[in-house]
Amino acid sequence: MPLYLYRTRTGLALRSGDAFFGVPEGDFDALLNRPDLARHLAGLTRAHPVPAPSPDAWLAPIGTQEIWAAGVTYERSREGRREEAKESGAADFYSRVYDAPRPELFFKSAGWRAVGPNAQIRIRRDARWNVPEPELVLAINRDRQIVGYTLGNDVSSRDIEGENPLYLPQAKVYDGSCALGPAIYLSDEPLDPGIEIRLAVERAGQTAFSGSVPLNRIRRPFAELVDYLFRELTFPAGAFLLTGTGIVPPHDFTLRPGDVVRIAAGPIGELVNQVA
Numbered sequence: 085m086p087l088y089l090y091r092t093r094t095g096l097a098l099r100s101g102d103a104f105f106g107v108p109e110g111d112f113d114a115l116l117n118r119p120d121l122a123r124h125l126a127g128l129t130r131a132h133p134v135p136a137p138s139p140d141a142w143l144a145p146i147g148t149q150e151i152w153a154a155g156v157t158y159e160r161s162r163e164g165r166r167e168e169a170k171e172s173g174a175a176d177f178y179s180r181v182y183d184a185p186r187p188e189l190f191f192k193s194a195g196w197r198a199v200g201p202n203a204q205i206r207i208r209r210d211a212r213w214n215v216p217e218p219e220l221v222l223a224i225n226r227d228r229q230i231v232g233y234t235l236g237n238d239v240s241s242r243d244i245e246g247e248n249p250l251y252l253p254q255a256k257v258y259d260g261s262c263a264l265g266p267a268i269y270l271s272d273e274p275l276d277p278g279i280e281i282r283l284a285v286e287r288a289g290q291t292a293f294s295g296s297v298p299l300n301r302i303r304r305p306f307a308e309l310v311d312y313l314f315r316e317l318t319f320p321a322g323a324f325l326l327t328g329t330g331i332v333p334p335h336d337f338t339l340r341p342g343d344v345v346r347i348a349a350g351p352i353g354e355l356v357n358q359v360a
Contacts, residue, residue: 086351087125088267089115089232091200093141098125099267103133112147113321117225122270144200144264145223145234148321151198151262153219153238154309155188156181157302157328177249187304187312190252192238192326193262204360206260207339211241214339217329218283218347220299222306223268225322228314230306232268233275235347235355236326239263239339260360264324269352275299279350283331286344293337297330299349 088099089107096107096115105128109115118124156178181188199205207214217238222230238256245255277300284294306327313325339345339359348354 086269086271086273087122087129088269088353089125089145090137090267091143091145091147092137093143094137097134097137098128099136100129103129104136105129105131106134113149116147116149116223116231116322117227119227121225121231122272125270139202139266142201142266144195144198144203145266145268146195146198146264146324149195149323150191150319151193151195151221151236151264151324151326152313153190153192153256153326154304154328155190157187157304157309158297158330159301159303182303187309189309189313190256192256195324197259198262198264199260199357200263201265201355201357203263203357204260205237205239205263205345205357206258206360207239207341208241208244208254208258208261211244211255212338213243213246213335214239214241215333215337216283216285216339216345216347218281218331219326219329220281220349220352221264222310222325222327223322224310224313224319224325226319228310230310231322232270233352234264234268234324235266235281235349235352236324237263237345237347237355237357238326238329263355263357265355266353271351276350279352281329281331281347281349284346285333285337285339286346287340287342292343293333295331295333301330302327 221236
């Protein structure tokens with residue numbers, strides 16, 4: 085049975101089915117890097133269940149790990165990047181990276197800067213065109229093993245990135261631009277490539293934008309992305325890697341304060357955040 089590891093304001097919690105169980109370890113980093121992680125967590129389900137933590141107490145399921153991201157891994161993302169970079173003359177760069185052997189990888193956030201489920205994300209005050217980017221996220225231990233999955237929102241300022249590709253860090257890295265959650269999904273079964281990532285943006289009680297894409301539309305295998313990330317970098321506590329988005333809102337859509345962003349994917353769960 086799949087297991088879900090939550091980080092909460094009072095510690096760690098494990099869910100199996102509808103039941104929650106206590107996790108005695110208080111060190112998220114040490115737990116993520118246990119060589120027997122799946123077996124250890126499965127053993128905790130033999131204890132007595134504990135009360136379910138309130139969703140208001142859930143935090144981003146991350147410790148001191150860095151968060152990295154892969155770009156232009158879906159064809160739709162390539163087309164969206166080409167559209168936004170048309171004026172700057174940099175559109176061809178995105179076609180090249182989509183087809184190139186080497187993937188685009190960039191630093192997204194320190195673990196402490198990521199917000200969790202039901203927390204607020206932000207849009208830049210100096211940007212006009214801001215979008216959510218719903219992504220599957222790999223939880224990777226220090227030995228390069230993918231130990232679980234969660235969901236992420238790589239909030240981005242498309243006008244800033246489109247103006248000049250060198251502005252990508254400013255378009256991607258700022259307070260409130262990265263959300264993770266709701267939990268780390270662990271299963272003995274391989275992740276179904278037919279799972280759909282779904283995005284819905286609610287505005288004043290109405291759906292302002294929605295879209296979906298199956299995981300099998302991603303161009304690059306997860307193992308390839310992990311290999312490139314770890315080639316010249318060490319991650320003593322492990323790392324989290326956003327794997328790219330295949331859902332790109334149209335030109336006339338931008339996030340506004342008060343919007344509610346919902347990202348869901350099959351058994352992994354749903355990540356919900358409001359725009360501050």
